[in-house]
Amino acid sequence: MKNQIFLIATFTLIFCFCSYKTDAQARKNANKQTTEWRYEIQCQGTGVQGTYLIKVWSYSRKPQVATEQAKKNAVHGIIFKGFAGTSTVGGCTSQNALARNPNLEEEKAEFFKLFFADGGKYMKFVTFSNDGAVGAGDITKISKREYKVGVVVSVKKDALRKDLENAGILKSLSSGF
Numbered sequence: 001m002k003n004q005i006f007l008i009a010t011f012t013l014i015f016c017f018c019s020y021k022t023d024a025q026a027r028k029n030a031n032k033q034t035t036e037w038r039y040e041i042q043c044q045g046t047g048v049q050g051t052y053l054i055k056v057w058s059y060s061r062k063p064q065v066a067t068e069q070a071k072k073n074a075v076h077g078i079i080f081k082g083f084a085g086t087s088t089v090g091g092c093t094s095q096n097a098l099a100r101n102p103n104l105e106e107e108k109a110e111f112f113k114l115f116f117a118d119g120g121k122y123m124k125f126v127t128f129s130n131d132g133a134v135g136a137g138d139i140t141k142i143s144k145r146e147y148k149v150g151v152v153v154s155v156k157k158d159a160l161r162k163d164l165e166n167a168g169i170l171k172s173l174s175s176g177f
Contacts, residue, residue, distance in 0.1 A: 039073035041083040042150075043092035044129075050158035052078060052095065053129060057150045063139050066149035074153045075122040078160060080105060098161050098170060108169055125160040126153050 040057040047053035056074045060066035077083065082097040099105075105112055115121050129152045138150035164170040 037073070037076055037080075039070075039077065041074070041077040041081065043083055043086055043095075044152055045092060047129075047154050050156060052083075052155045052157050053152065054078075054083060054155065055150050055152045057148055059142070059146055059148055061145050061147070063147045063149050066147060067151050070149070070151040070153060071126045071128075072116050072122060074126050074155050075160065076116065078155050078157055079164070098157070098164065100171075104169070111167065111169060121163070125156045125163070128152070129154045 038059050042055040042057070044053045044055050054074060054077070056070040056077065058066040058070045058073050060069060077097075078095075079098050082095050085092045085094040101107070140148045142148050161170060161173075165172050
């Protein structure tokens with residue numbers, strides 16, 4: 001009886017370890033893909049004052065990983081890319097990136113590495129607008145091993161700008177040019 005309990009416990013531990021290792025590897029691969037910043041941003045209408053309501057299309061081998069990475073992609077897009085407005089979605093106007101310096105990401109690489117780390121400071125500025133639920137039309141299999149996943153998020157752009165200004169990353173709008 002003790003041997004059976006020992007074997008069951010051993011197999012359970014091995015299964016849990018392998019499962020954890022697989023998830024950890026998926027997160028590591030997703031983080032690597034995220035640092036390549038491959039995503040698209042689409043305006044979804046007006047959000048609460050001081051926020052942008054956007055849809056972020058992220059790419060990954062696993063749809064659930066792309067969903068989580070969408071948060072990082074959304075904040076990155078607001079800081080460095082901006083987005084085009086659309087006439088099909090009411091209230092959508094083009095928005096410039098918060099950063100005016102095209103080399104800012106390289107110049108402040110250490111700051112942004114910590115800022116976009118798993119559970120990093122970027123999390124304060126982004127939330128899923130639909131609890132992270134992804135509809136059937138928001139997942140597209142684009143190749144044998146990759147998905148394109150669209151997630152609607154809200155980014156607190158005013159708070160993000162203020163935080164980056166306080167950290168000395170962005171110049172204040174009132175500081176002049």
